[in-house]
Amino acid sequence: MHALPSPKVASRILPINARALPLRRALLTPCMASAINSRRSFASSFPRRDEKVLQVAKTNEKSIIGPGAEGPHIKDLSPKTPVVVPSSTEELRGDWVLFHPVYSPEELRSVEVLFRDAKTFSDRVAHTFVKIARWAFDFASGYKHKPLPANAATMSLEELRKGGYLMDESQWLRRILFLESIAAVPGMVAAALRHLRSLRLMRRDHGWIHTLLEEAENERMHLMTFMTLKNPSRLFRAMVLGAQGVFYNAFFLCYLISPSTCHRFVGHLEEEAVVTYTRCIQEIEAGRLPEWTNLPAPEIAKDYWRLGPDAKFLDVVYAVRSDESTHRFVNHSLASLKYESDINPFALQEPDMTTKGSRICFERDESARFAEEAHRKITDRRGEAA
Known part of the structure; x- marks a missing residue:
């Protein structure tokens, strides 16, 4: 024994x-x-409470609820199956995460670059701060993306990089790691403040907290995925530490003043993230990032997004871009709601990726209809089960 x-x-x-x-x-x-x-x-x-249902068009159900690339989940094993407990020095691997979308190949390529016009004073404030944040991120990460010159076809890859027209793989990773280390902050801050507000007022939260936590974890998983390709230097980590400290406290104070403006800010920020990952995809597919052309997807990405065993790094970037378009859609939609009383329309289900990828958000009346429809579907399922 x-x-x-x-x-x-x-x-x-x-x-x-x-x-x-x-x-x-x-x-x-x-x-x-x-x-x-x-x-x-x-x-x-x-x-x-019924499990959330993501309505994903043309997606095999097994790809959503089946075992990940790392083998069956513990919950899928029979009680008699022996389970090896890892030692303290081994990594515990598996899908130990909150709800998150899993995309079909068609959905991964349905994302469009979209921007929401600033309609109110609050919108203009959020948009202005995003422009400032974008400039700071670009400066800190060394990001550059100048239009290619007319004679680009005759220039070598090295010449284009030296001219500042293209970035190499290391520069792209520096940009992405810096972005993802900051992008996971807003969801956690907003969830914590909603949580404290619910406790303080002794009222229910209307479903906001879980969605915000899911966003924070999803962004953190992006960071964990890209960390498998690069171990940042101490200087880079120090820059992230400083930026995170400033951004966390600034966002905390701003969310106390105007949650809607903060969600609009995150929505505009995710617009820029979609632009960044779209450019990255274009660079890989054009052969301008040769080290990533046939690079296998990290195991953590295969398990998290339920990618196939032969998945490439390009598939991971497509999945990350789809996540960012989801955050873009959700935050712009939340920004249009009444923070104090409106329910979160995505608490029970989210729209399919073809909607989130091609539309910027739901307006307030659309959010109410979507929430009512989700509730009706769950009620109908309960009636059928009874």
């Missing part, structure tokens, strides 16, 4: 997540397992 790790050790190496309960139960003492069973029995006596 193999010795089991103590509950204290198990709690450190295993994610505290409902998906991992079968494994945790095997590791915990019988007394603790009994307590867990009692709590789950109590919870099961109440109606369970």
Whole structure:
């Protein structure tokens, strides 16, 4: 009989997540397992909230709910299947994340570069700050993208790079890593403030918190994916630390004053992110980033976006761009709502990628209709199940 790790050790190496309960139960003492069973029995006596449904056109259902590229999820294993517990020095891998979209090949290529016009004073303030932030990001990351000269066809790749017309793979990674280390801040700040507001007023949140947390984690997973290709220097990490400190506190204070302006700011920021990744895709497909042309997708990306075993890095960039278009759509839509009373229309489901990729947002009345339709679908499913 193999010795089991103590509950204290198990709690450190295993994610505290409902998906991992079968494994945790095997590791915990019988007394603790009994307590867990009692709590789950109590919870099961109440109606369970329906799982979010992403309406993805022409997407195989198995690609959404099936095992990832790293093998079956723990929740998919039978109770009798032995599970190897990693040591403290090994990485625990798997899809231990919140809800996030998984895209079909058609959806990945349905994203358009879109910009929302500033219609109000609040919109103009948000747009101005995005322009300032874009300039700062470009300066800090060394980003450059000048129009190609008329004789570009006769110039070598090295000549174009020396002339400042193109960036190499290292420069692109520096730009992306800096962008993603900052992009994950707004969702977490907004979720924390909504969470505290709900506690303070002792009212429900109308479904905003989860969507904001999902956005923050999605951006963090972008960073974790690109980190597999480059380990930033200490100077770069120091720059990220400074930028994150300034941006976090500035966004925190601004969100206290005007949440709608902050969501509009993030929507405009995601517009710029879509532009950046669209240019990156164009550079890869044009052969101007040869190191990435046939580069295999990192394993973390294959598991997260449910990519095939032969997926390339180009597929990852397409998936990241689709995520950014989702954040663009969601934040512009949230900015049009009444922060204090309107429900989050994406709490129960999100539009398919063909909608999020080709439209800039829902206006307030459209958000209300979309939320009502999602609620009606769930009610109908419950009625059919009964």
